[in-house]
Amino acid sequence: MDEWEAKLLQYGTDYMSQGAADxxxxxxxxxxxxxxxxxxxxxxxxxxxxxxxxxKTYPGSDGNKAICWYSMAAEAADRSEDAEIRVWxxxxxxxxxxxxxxxxxxxxxYLLVVAGRTSR
Numbered sequence: 629m630d631e632w633e634a635k636l637l638q639y640g641t642d643y644m645s646q647g648a649a650d651x652x653x654x655x656x657x658x659x660x661x662x663x664x665x666x667x668x669x670x671x672x673x674x675x676x677x678x679x680x681x682x683x684k685t686y687p688g689s690d691g692n693k694a695i696c697w698y699s700m701a702a703e704a705a706d707r708s709e710d711a712e713i714r715v716w717x718x719x720x721x722x723x724x725x726x727x728x729x730x731x732x733x734x735x736x737x738y739l740l741v742v743a744g745r746t747s748r
Contacts, residue, residue: 680720
């Protein structure tokens with residue numbers, strides 16, 4: 629688990645200095661490996677954060693791809709059973725999708741979940 633936490637921290641730093649294509653390539657490889665290790669809520673939390681980052685690498689013009697990745701990240705967050713991860717993933721998605729104008733309805737839905745107004 630510590631290895632994955634270290635990767636998450638490194639991605640946070642790299643996101644600010646490297647191109648989206650490089651981040652996507654590395655994330656895709658890590659997600660393939662991580663998929664084989666999804667045996668606990670903590671690993672689902674890692675997956676949720678990595679999927680959220682993957683979604684953020686898509687520009688507004690690829691909004692549908694971003695929405696797909698944010699949706700998968702939200703599902704992974706739910707499997708993590710961690711309220712903070714669930715809020716973090718949906719909050720990031722709502723901000724990104726509304727800021728980029730990719731999908732205001734999806735952003736609004738995530739905001740409602742974060743605010744506790746739906747049963748999701």
